[in-house]
Amino acid sequence: MATMMLCSTAPVLAPGIVMQGEVLPRASLDEQLRICDQEIVEAWVGLVKRSMVIGWDGYFIKRHDGWQRLGYADEKHYRSSKGIGRSTWYKMVGLAEKFSMLAKEQFLNMTIENAAQLAAVPLSSRGDAALLQAASTMTASKFESELVRVTAIQQNKPVGEVYVTIKWRIKQAQREAIERGLEDWQREHGIDDPGYALELMIAEYHDRLTLVGFMTEALTRLPRAIAAAKSMEDLEELRKLFATHIQDMGEMLKLCCGAGGDDEQG
Numbered sequence: 001m002a003t004m005m006l007c008s009t010a011p012v013l014a015p016g017i018v019m020q021g022e023v024l025p026r027a028s029l030d031e032q033l034r035i036c037d038q039e040i041v042e043a044w045v046g047l048v049k050r051s052m053v054i055g056w057d058g059y060f061i062k063r064h065d066g067w068q069r070l071g072y073a074d075e076k077h078y079r080s081s082k083g084i085g086r087s088t089w090y091k092m093v094g095l096a097e098k099f100s101m102l103a104k105e106q107f108l109n110m111t112i113e114n115a116a117q118l119a120a121v122p123l124s125s126r127g128d129a130a131l132l133q134a135a136s137t138m139t140a141s142k143f144e145s146e147l148v149r150v151t152a153i154q155q156n157k158p159v160g161e162v163y164v165t166i167k168w169r170i171k172q173a174q175r176e177a178i179e180r181g182l183e184d185w186q187r188e189h190g191i192d193d194p195g196y197a198l199e200l201m202i203a204e205y206h207d208r209l210t211l212v213g214f215m216t217e218a219l220t221r222l223p224r225a226i227a228a229a230k231s232m233e234d235l236e237e238l239r240k241l242f243a244t245h246i247q248d249m250g251e252m253l254k255l256c257c258g259a260g261g262d263d264e265q266g
Contacts, residue, residue, distance in 0.1 A: 048111060048112055049108060051088060051092050051112060052092065052096075052107065052108050052110070052112065052115070053108065054084060054088070054089065054092050054093075055091075055092025055093050055094075055095050055096035055107075056096045056104055056107055056108065058079075058089065058092065058093040058096070059093045059096035059097050059100070061078070062075060062093060062097075063097075063100070092112075095112070095115055095116060095119055098119040098126065099115070099118075099119070099126060101126070101127050102126075102127065102132075106132055109132075109135075109136040110132070110135040110136050111135070111136075111140065113140035113143075114134075114135035114136075114138065114140060114143045115135060117135075117140070117143060117144055117147060118131060118132075118135050118143075118147070121147060121151070125150070125154075128150075130150075131146075131147070131150065134146050144164075148162050148164060163195075181201075182194055182197055182198055182201070185197050185200070185201050225238055225241075226238065
């Protein structure tokens, strides 16, 4: 029986091009995937840099009120005539405005996410060389942690006591339900700080001892301990234990609410 010899009649493709429906050997597929990955990275970096350039140059024109000198009625006319989206324009121009003390290169070296985070810190820290370097090299999550660390040093407090902002994407009805529950918890326990109240709610749910639980436990244990005392020595020992208990409560109060006289910045 004759053997049929098969050979490929597919055209030779230029690098980076794959015909639709073609099945590639694994090595070739891996190469194509790496090419796509690299092109996506380069396109994304280019998109980010273009947005930063729009912000920097747009703010320069705005600062000098140069719309009419360029032949446009105003900022809105300029933006719309260039086909730049409203949200992109005002976000990036506003971001550049917060860094007007920098050189253009310093601003463009940052990612949009890191620039937005750095823009939220006090003006005196935005030009800090170390923070600018971090904003140019770190991922958004690592830079966020770095900002918290630096803020803790500046405010002379533990990292865990630095105020941060949590952002969740939830439905309006969910937000209202959470806020109502949080307000009820604050009223029930006499707590003014919503962040601390939320911490207590979660901690109580997970059976972790909190200040509220600590005080409730003390109120039930103290009468039993006094009734069980049989001598002055027992009462003296109880007094020492109670003094230690009160001191521990004071430490918890300082941890959650700050020492007396502290000015909290929210």
